[in-house]
Amino acid sequence: MKIKSATFVMSNSDVAKCPKEPIPEYAFIGRSNVGKSSLINMLTQRKSLAKTSGRPGKTQLINHFKINDEWFLVDLPGYGYARVSKSQKKTFQKFITNYFEKRLQLVSAFVLVDIRHEPQKIDMEFMQWLGENGIPFSIIFTKADKLKPNAIKQNIDIYKEKLLADVWEEMPNYFITSASKDIGKEELLDYIAQVNLE
Ligand code: GTP
Ligand code: MG
DSSP: OOOOOEEEEEEESOGGGSOOOOOOEEEEEEBTTSSHHHHHHHHHTOTTSSOOOSSSOOOOSEEEEEETTTEEEEEOOOBOOTTSOHHHHHHHHHHHHHHHHHOTTEEEEEEEEETTSOOOHHHHHHHHHHHHTTOOEEEEEEOGGGSOHHHHHHHHHHHHHHHHHHTOSSOOOEEEOBTTTTBTHHHHHHHHHHHHHO
């Protein structure tokens, strides 16, 4: 899929106020600093469409971007960031879970995980929650530029083993990406294009 247009629509913390247009929607979720906003910029080839930062906790709202006038890409706040206050964490959690439970046009979530790290409890729990709520998702391994091909393969094997040992009967669909080296762009966009047609 070619990206012809990518525009910021709105930010808010209330799923009821999200855009009403009934077009397909895809959301990026994952721990803070995993690279959700950077990946949106890489996919759309717009350097600062989504705001990024080296410090975790940058994205704090539900951000809608309209792509090719046909579908929405959504940037969400990260979960699991230790340095925000407890009450802030609760507010985040509430509107993120609300978003996933109530956003009917959401076609699929993408759960981003840093390819360098071992499977984290918080990601496993979140994927399990998505599964229990019948929300389709794929996994995106980010920051692939940080590892050599062998290590990438090894870490994905560890991930598969962990997921299959826990709750999943098969490995969810997954992608390997790097926002800084433009890895995985075509695969991800082609996947979205294909699902949009279904
Ligand atoms: P929050 O909004 O805080 O939840 O974070 P986020 O998941 O949106 O992460 P963001 O895109 O802001 O990126 C966090 C940091 O990781 C930034 O310093 C990025 O430059 C860096 N980063 C993101 N993607 C990549 C990547 O593919 N490779 C490398 N090397 N760094 C990356
Ligand atoms: Mg962000």
